[in-house]
Amino acid sequence: MDQFHFKVNLKGMIDLLSNHLYSTPHVFIRELLQNAVDAITARHKVEPAYDGKINVEVYAGENPTIFIEDNGLGLSEEEVHYFLSQIGQTSKRGEDGDDYIGRFGVGLLSCFIVSDEIVLLTRSVKSEQTVKWRGKPDGSYTIEKVDSEMRPGTRIYLQAKSGYEHYFRVDQVKQLCEYYGEFLPYPIHFSDTRDSHRLNAELAPWEMTIDQALAYGRQRYEEDYLDAIPLRSTVGEAHGVAYILPYAVRINAKQTSRVYVKQMLLSEKVDKLLPSWSFFVKGVINVNQLRPTASREEFYEDPLLDVVRNELGDCIKRYLVQLVEKDPDLLAKIIQIHYESIKTLAKEDNELYRLFIDWLPFETSFGRMKLKEIREQSPTIFYTPSLDEFRQITQVAKAQSFCVVNTAYVHDTELIEKLPMIDPTIQIKRVNPTTFTDQFMELSFEERGHVYDFIRIANIVLQPYLCKAEIKKFNPDELPALYTTNEEALFWRTVEQTKEESNELFSSIIGQMSGHQTVGQLAQLCFNYQNPIIQRAIKSEDEEMKRMIVEVLYIQSLLLGHYPLRQQELHLLNNGLIRLIEKGMDANA
Amino acid sequence: MRDRYYDLIYEAMDLPYGNSKVALLEEAVRIADAHLSSSEAYNARMDLTNAAVMSGRIEKAILSFAWCLSYYDKQENREDTHSILWHYKWICENLHDFPEIKKEKIEESLEDYRKRLLENGYGLRSYYKLQRSNALHADDIEKAAHYFELWDQAAHDGMTDCSACELDSKAYTLLRNQAFDQAYEVAKPIFAGQISCQGVPQATYASFLLPLLEQKRADEAANYYQKCREMIDYTFLYEVTCLLEYLIVVDLVKAVSWFEEFLKDAIASFVPSRRFSFYRASVLLFEQLNEQQLTSIQFPNGITPEQIRVEMYEIAERFDERNQNDHFSTGIEKKRRKLQELKGWYEKL
Numbered sequence: 001m002d003q004f005h006f007k008v009n010l011k012g013m014i015d016l017l018s019n020h021l022y023s024t025p026h027v028f029i030r031e032l033l034q035n036a037v038d039a040i041t042a043r044h045k046v047e048p049a050y051d052g053k054i055n056v057e058v059y060a061g062e063n064p065t066i067f068i069e070d071n072g073l074g075l076s077e078e079e080v081h082y083f084l085s086q087i088g089q090t091s092k093r094g095e096d097g098d099d100y101i102g103r104f105g106v107g108l109l110s111c112f113i114v115s116d117e118i119v120l121l122t123r124s125v126k127s128e129q130t131v132k133w134r135g136k137p138d139g140s141y142t143i144e145k146v147d148s149e150m151r152p153g154t155r156i157y158l159q160a161k162s163g164y165e166h167y168f169r170v171d172q173v174k175q176l177c178e179y180y181g182e183f184l185p186y187p188i189h190f191s192d193t194r195d196s197h198r199l200n201a202e203l204a205p206w207e208m209t210i211d212q213a214l215a216y217g218r219q220r221y222e223e224d225y226l227d228a229i230p231l232r233s234t235v236g237e238a239h240g241v242a243y244i245l246p247y248a249v250r251i252n253a254k255q256t257s258r259v260y261v262k263q264m265l266l267s268e269k270v271d272k273l274l275p276s277w278s279f280f281v282k283g284v285i286n287v288n289q290l291r292p293t294a295s296r297e298e299f300y301e302d303p304l305l306d307v308v309r310n311e312l313g314d315c316i317k318r319y320l321v322q323l324v325e326k327d328p329d330l331l332a333k334i335i336q337i338h339y340e341s342i343k344t345l346a347k348e349d350n351e352l353y354r355l356f357i358d359w360l361p362f363e364t365s366f367g368r369m370k371l372k373e374i375r376e377q378s379p380t381i382f383y384t385p386s387l388d389e390f391r392q393i394t395q396v397a398k399a400q401s402f403c404v405v406n407t408a409y410v411h412d413t414e415l416i417e418k419l420p421m422i423d424p425t426i427q428i429k430r431v432n433p434t435t436f437t438d439q440f441m442e443l444s445f446e447e448r449g450h451v452y453d454f455i456r457i458a459n460i461v462l463q464p465y466l467c468k469a470e471i472k473k474f475n476p477d478e479l480p481a482l483y484t485t486n487e488e489a490l491f492w493r494t495v496e497q498t499k500e501e502s503n504e505l506f507s508s509i510i511g512q513m514s515g516h517q518t519v520g521q522l523a524q525l526c527f528n529y530q531n532p533i534i535q536r537a538i539k540s541e542d543e544e545m546k547r548m549i550v551e552v553l554y555i556q557s558l559l560l561g562h563y564p565l566r567q568q569e570l571h572l573l574n575n576g577l578i579r580l581i582e583k584g585m586d587a588n589a
Numbered sequence: 590m591r592d593r594y595y596d597l598i599y600e601a602m603d604l605p606y607g608n609s610k611v612a613l614l615e616e617a618v619r620i621a622d623a624h625l626s627s628s629e630a631y632n633a634r635m636d637l638t639n640a641a642v643m644s645g646r647i648e649k650a651i652l653s654f655a656w657c658l659s660y661y662d663k664q665e666n667r668e669d670t671h672s673i674l675w676h677y678k679w680i681c682e683n684l685h686d687f688p689e690i691k692k693e694k695i696e697e698s699l700e701d702y703r704k705r706l707l708e709n710g711y712g713l714r715s716y717y718k719l720q721r722s723n724a725l726h727a728d729d730i731e732k733a734a735h736y737f738e739l740w741d742q743a744a745h746d747g748m749t750d751c752s753a754c755e756l757d758s759k760a761y762t763l764l765r766n767q768a769f770d771q772a773y774e775v776a777k778p779i780f781a782g783q784i785s786c787q788g789v790p791q792a793t794y795a796s797f798l799l800p801l802l803e804q805k806r807a808d809e810a811a812n813y814y815q816k817c818r819e820m821i822d823y824t825f826l827y828e829v830t831c832l833l834e835y836l837i838v839v840d841l842v843k844a845v846s847w848f849e850e851f852l853k854d855a856i857a858s859f860v861p862s863r864r865f866s867f868y869r870a871s872v873l874l875f876e877q878l879n880e881q882q883l884t885s886i887q888f889p890n891g892i893t894p895e896q897i898r899v900e901m902y903e904i905a906e907r908f909d910e911r912n913q914n915d916h917f918s919t920g921i922e923k924k925r926r927k928l929q930e931l932k933g934w935y936e937k938l
Contacts, residue, residue, distance in 0.1 A: 410604060
């Protein structure tokens with residue numbers, strides 16, 4: 001059987017790279033730097049004390065050209081043939097492959113995105129001969145021996161393709177070299193006619209002290225970070241810092257890290273390297289042992305990545321833990337800004353839960369309080385996971401000096417419910433409006449006689465609104481009535497409403513779906529016998545007046561509970577008010 | 590009021606799926622109904638439908654969607670066709686979860702969905718997938734296979750699920766057909782992390798746990814269990830139940846605490862099919878425990894194991910009556926045998 005090889009259309013391949021694999025043409029600078037760095041690293045293997053350096057120049061003009069030079073290992077003529085004529089071939093493969101940044105051997109091709117010709121001059125340390133290679137995007141290339149003297153190393157000339165000149169502007173090239181190569185281990189110099197200066201930094205944040213790293217963050221990222229946490233992963237050979245953001249971020253916001261692989265920038269937007277709960281930090285991290293995807297902008301999701309992520313996450317946890325002793329003020333500040341993130345963390349991690357729970361803020365009937373303060377109020381912690389119920393309860397609870405925690409926000413219920421597991425002396429109790437209304441004082445038989453008429457009328461008035469009237473004694477006196485409802489009652493209101501408004505098919509589907517359930521509790525309006533207005537209403541002989549008072553109090557208690565009024569209820573409000581005004585004017589007349 | 594409405598919508602947008610998100614959108618709907626335009630009421634309800642489906646509150650999604658569909662049909666310029674159909678697809682996918690909704694109504698709504706697809710120039714791929722899931726629900730394997738084939742062959746279009754969901758459903762169907770190797774092959778890109786979405790890979794990991802044990806690949810199952818556990822961040826009882834069944838086989842203590850953690854969600858769920866699966870796993874868990882172990886379980890006030898057992902049978906009966914077969918009732922015994930068999934093997938490891 002004969003065996004054949006696919007022919008790869010190089011032009012198509014370049015189009016593929018430029019339009020699909022890489023997210024921006026800028027990457028050609030990265031690939032050039034990478035080749036240079038790898039060549040120097042290779043030379044280091046043979047001559048450990050060797051001082052590698054990279055030099056970049058730009059020749060302006062109609063067809064601007066970039067020149068980049070390294071004093072690395074260089075290539076012999078044979079090697080040029082072998083490596084530069086086959087896509088996917090890289091001189092860096094082999095047993096020591098892990099020491100190099102590049103893996104794909106397609107790097108140089110990315111230069112064809114911005115240029116129609118690559119010229120490469122190279123001399124191997126093993127040879128005296130300088131070789132010139134000239135490659136074109138259609139796949140053709142020439143090789144010639146050059147007589148000129150050259151030190152071992154490689155020089156690449158890249159001339160701008162028409163339409164891509166702006167990638168060759170001096171400021172653009174410098175910026176891109178800094179962007180990708182800021183922390184590369186060898187000095188990168190930019191030279192022009194006047195002088196030559198170093199583009200990359202001497203130290204990376206992960207090599208700095210904390211103070212240096214913070215100063216660097218201030219200057220480079222223009223952010224006054226609260227602190228910098230050293231990050232380390234042995235498995236991934238990762239080093240980095242996690243800057244604590246000085247402002248709150250939205251919960252679940254994707255916080256991306258700036259990630260370097262072997263000190264070359266991989267991407268500023270890596271979101272897989274730190275655990276998702278750590279959205280309050282910005283990482284600047286160098287990794288040596290993870291595999292980037294072909295586009296070199298993210299990592300492969302593999303078991304190793306999980307391990308590295310956990311190791312890095314542990315660094316952040318350990319930092320927070322030691323802060324309790326070392327710098328409680330800073331911790332308080334961090335919690336104040338990032339409590340949402342810390343809540344997420346504490347929910348999952350018992351050790352952190354124990355440490356932080358007392359410091360975390362919750363909304364209560366007395367306003368925002370730390371759990372520690374809530375615990376001081378009473379040995380039992382009362383909470384409700386429903387926003388609606390919290391609103392109904394809060395006034396009465398406050399009047400009765402009762403601290404109720406609103407746990408309707410994400411994770412709060414879980415956090416409170418976890419308390420007894422951590423500290424068995426703490427009791428928790430879930431409350432709902434009935435918890436309070438049940439404690440309201442009942443009326444005596446004699447008093448019940450007085451209010452009989454009033455409640456009868458109130459029930460007639462409230463019936464269309466699926467609401468039931470009752471009367472009790474409760475604090476505060478100034479509160480004439482309390483509206484309470486529950487999720488079920490609200491759901492049934494919606495069922496009824498939707499059945500009328502939807503098409504025949506869905507109306508019957510809703511009918512069938514809800515058929516099995518029996519209509520549960522109604523909403524309740526509980527009048528306060530101790531309230532002076534209610535007293536007067538009860539005593540009033542005027543049935544019309546009683547009716548109007550019930551209507552207006554119903555509306556008022558809806559408003560107090562922040563319930564938006566429905567059309568029907570708005571009508572009630574308008575008519576009720578007008579009639580009350582008329583009544584008042586009649587009385588004065 | 591308009592400010593409050595938008596505050597609620599934006600606040601909800603930031604929240605993960607769950608009851609809090611649903612509650613905020615319900616309030617936005619109430620405000621819009623009372624004070625704002627009907628197009629604002631429509632938009633809030635569309636968001637609510639989405640959030641309710643993703644948070645397992647299908648009953649609420651059905652209500653808000655029904656309103657939206659009727660509003661949409663009344664409009665002269667129907668601009669939101671894609672969204673409406675997309676939401677319609679979700680609703681159709683979940684109707685069979687309510688045993689009180691009659692077969693004919695489910696068929697009728699699928700037919701209505703099919704017509705709307707064709708009227709709007711879409712192909713039927715998404716429709717076939719729904720028919721397949723509906724047939725699987727009633728354990729009509731033949732019908733499911735028929736629609737599986739149609740689905741597999743039909744062209745993709747704007748109404749097709751994302752490729753992660755599609756692969757997941759494909760693998761799930763193959764697992765139901767006992768075609769483990771094929772299913773595993775299909776799911777490979779998901780396991781390799783090449784594609785994912787909101788619900789995938791969690792759902793895929795969950796579906797493969799018991800089948801992997803059946804294949805005697807305990808290490809792999811343990812690995813997927815761990816991954817799935819770490820990823821569950823909003824409660825879909827499906828994954829929770831799969832994990833519970835897995836734990837019954839491999840670790841009873843963990844199974845008990847997992848059960849304790851999610852029982853309240855199962856009780857709170859208005860969706861009978863989801864309650865059923867969780868209760869079934871729970872009952873099979875109780876059966877594995879001795880008296881002392883059983884009394885160590887923390888039940889919420891007033892709930893007993895017996896009640897859970899009774900309700901499980903009661904729901905199974907309601908489903909079987911609607912589906913006119915005994916799939917749900919006999920499924921309990923089938924699952925019991927499967928777990929016992931796996932447990933016997935696992936304990937010998």
